[in-house]
Amino acid sequence: MNLNEQVELLMQGTEYGDDSLRKTMENELRQRLIDVEKEGRKLRIYCGYDPRTADLHIGHTVTMRKLRQFQDLGHEVVFLIGTYTSLIGDPSDKDKLRPLLTPEQTMENAASYAEQAFRILDRSKTSIRYNHEWLGELKFADLIKLGSNFTIQQFLTREAFRKRWDSDDPVYLHEFFYAIMQGYDAYALRTDIQVGGTDQLFNIITAGRKIMTAMDEKPNIGIIMAILPGTDGVVKMSKSLGNHIPLNSTPEDMYGKVMSIPDVAMVQFAKLVTRWYPADIAKFAADLKAGTLHPRDAKMKLAHEVTSTYYSETQAELAQDAFVRLFQQGNIPTEMDEYTLVEGQTILDVLVNTGMVATRSDGRRMVDQKGVKLDGVVLEKSDVPLPHPGVLQAGKRKFIRCK
DSSP states (O other): OOHHHHHHHHTTTBOOSOHHHHHHHHHHHHHHHHHHHHHTOOOEEEEEEOOSOSOOBGGGGHHHHHHHHHHHTTOEEEEEEOTTGGGTOOOTTOSSOOOOOOHHHHHHHHHHHHHHHTTTSOGGGEEEEETHHHHTTOOHHHHHHHHTTOOHHHHHTSHHHHHHHHTTOOOOHHHHHHHHHHHHHHHHHTOSEEEEEGGGHIIIIIIIHHHHHHTTSOOOEEEEEOOOBOTTSSSBOOTTTTOOOBSSSOHHHHHHHHHTSOGGGHHHHHHHHSOOOHHHHHHHHHHHHHTSSOHHHHHHHHHHHHHHHHSOHHHHHHHHHHHHHHHTTTOSOSSOOEEOOOTTOBHHHHHHHTTSSSSHHHHHHHHHTTOEEETTEEOOOSSSBOSSSEEEEETTTEEEEEO
């Protein structure tokens, strides 16, 4: 790739909420690529992950995909596990205090987290670090020095803190430490680039660059990735909302869940969770818009790519064949009753109201036993809204078309 092609790839899927900031980061990235080539070295890139859960979904992998792009271009990648920051928990996108984890919980989750990450990253080219190595060594005087670079007003302008402040909900002092700790990570690793989601914009662009400058280091460049929507195509992918695609699922389930996303979300998925290059994505989007690529065929292409990323080409093919047998060769009834969804209804409400289950207990049990599907995709939770309209199946013989 030439320089412009590299920059286009590395900026693919980024979102800054401000065109001038995006242009600044793009220009700095281009110049840093030129500088390191002259210096005869590679870029040093990192992304930090707080292992507050052991189960990942593909929304967690957006930044890992970006790290892999840097690896494929020959640069150095650090996969940073936030063994110290996770003791606090990132408050960036939370409107309430996050529960504290114990060091034992953190390390247990960290082992699972890293292993799942290697389904995307090149293990031989990835350096794993833990931020307790340096954050645990800081003294109180160090924290005073670091904290002197920030004002309380800077923190209170952040939406999550502002909401709690306006609602008279407590905002705890230790939550302010998180951004400072993350900024110190960038300094401790002496990185050129930090990758993170839009919820990390303050931590990366404000805190990280400010601390590196204060410590007489060249500030790192923020590659800020857009947030992947869930299978509803609107809200951020989240296990608690039931709109997620688990990383540790089956190829058939992953393929089916990608097939369930709305058409409007296809290009965003292509940008954030595929191995496609910018030209491939541009053609994908253009063909969809022109009508030369049918949305069903486009989604099958996307589902195959996503599934083969985490499994194999063969497993993706088998998952596609299973989907075709189920939905395109008539293995579900062509005629069935219809049900009009009401806003706010949960999956359990729909099961009971349609008579697909006799009681709410039966409904919960059937969902827990993986017996409820929407368009062939297993539904994991009963107490969340139905992700989207489609064919709801309970057990082997009960079907209803929800609209």
